[in-house]
Amino acid sequence: MSRARALQYYLLTRILLAPLMLWTIVSIIFLLLRATPGDPADAILGNRAPEAAKQALREQLGLSDPLPIQYITYLLQLLRLDLGTSITSRGLPVWDVIWDHFPATIELTFYGMLIAVVLGVSIGMFAASRPNTVFDAGGRLFGIITYSLPLFWMGMVFQLIFAVQLKWFPLGTRFPISTTPPPQITGLYTLDSLLTGHWSALFTAFHHLALPCLSLGLLLSGIFERIVRVNLKQTLRADYVEAARARGIPEGQILRNHALKNALIPVITVLGLTFAALLGGAVLTEVTFSWPGLGNRLYEAISLRDYPTVQGIMVFFGVIVVIASIAIDAVNAYIDPRIRY
Template identity: 35%
Template structure:
């Protein structure tokens, strides 16, 4: 197992390096001058030239990239041109909010998607199956920004049941920061009022972000269960008298989840990357809104750091997915 994980980790660094190269080239291909954006409209040419020299923007591209790699190797991601603070500090402060939203969305997708996928497989070619197949197509096709706006219009602006934006009401005092996760910090401090308010703020963005993943998990679970039900061991266990529920939820489901686990792993990284739009719409104080702010201000240091973070998350999750596959089916370890 350890050798398997180390071999996977050895492939991460070249992948992240390639990601940084592509991102660096794309950022520099955009016809914009970060020094002008940082200096503001009232800046003089001398001030703009000083900023270019200060941030190394007057050097050749390859030299800028080499300097950046040297800083990244020492975990120095530079200074944000917008907040004028270390990018690493901004990310550390905002990452818990993004992870909280991502975990909530993924939990909704899994807890609802897997049972619905099993139901669709067991009711193959009946009306529940057709309805869930239509839902899985629509769930992937619906644009997240449109769904978010519709939820805001219905539950916040029309019915007034849920907050429109943010992660906590302005009239609610925040609990002391212990973990950085608002829900956990509220529980640790015994602030049930803050916990309930945070859950209400979390609900709409989590549902918005979960829709596409939920539809994907339903589709892959259905396909996996249908395939497993055709295996000989299922017919044998039916013959020896296993109950239907035990057969499906213990034996069939475990042998059907390989593709679903892969999708769950990919969804985790995808939710962090895809949360940019959702966080911006709901004014969620996470990495997504921070990235939108960086794009609008031409903050290259932030864009590079966030890209590297998302790439690292994808890589780590893929390694974890491979490990889970090995636990579900130890034969895969020998083939890897």
């Protein structure tokens, strides 16, 4: 079987298995929500509400039905692409809740990943090109520290230093209440500001993005630094690199044109999966900085036991991760001819 046919067969298999993966994700989320302590009626109406009102709410939400009936009803809704209605958003469909908050999450994740990749790859390259030196040890220490620091702690430290004491940046939120945001085209404030020519709004958007993106990017950079440093050090010891040195090619050219391309292949895999996971996993950053993204909305929905919103957001993120994993396999096979499926 040729390489192209093998890749097509593999991708087709992954696509056919995607519904099974999504069904597993949906089932786990459904069961975990109902296995955790707490009653949505108590969370929404309060403990002092009359029992009759609580029972009426449970019947309205379908929570008084047996668990298998609830499960089958939810699966039938998903087959119609119906994520349900949010309990805590004044009856808005969950799809509307997702589209209202998702642009803020995309913006935070994109710039946070940009900082992480630039910083992590740069430090990893610098450390790997100087093996067994203080720079190599420093790169290793940087990767360990940034990988192990708690994200919420780093965010609060940045807030304390740069927002409270130095007053260089705002404590949180996406845009000041007293300022009108740019006209909405994509929902991304930085992009909308560029498209409409609102330069003051662009500066304000970046000003509010700085601290959450820096805290998120700095801690994620340790992952990329470690991957680049380890893979680049191995690549620099490969036979084709030694042959390039024997031909008298400058070390910088060997690093850029020969070693770095192969060392970055694992980075592409981690980059895609990390970006997809961060779209739903930047909850701590969004909560710490009061960022009105989908992660913060998910945290609120979990706190209030809003089953439809939690299930809808998690299913939405599950679809993104499944699609991203399939796309990354295809990109890796295209970049690296050695990959076989």
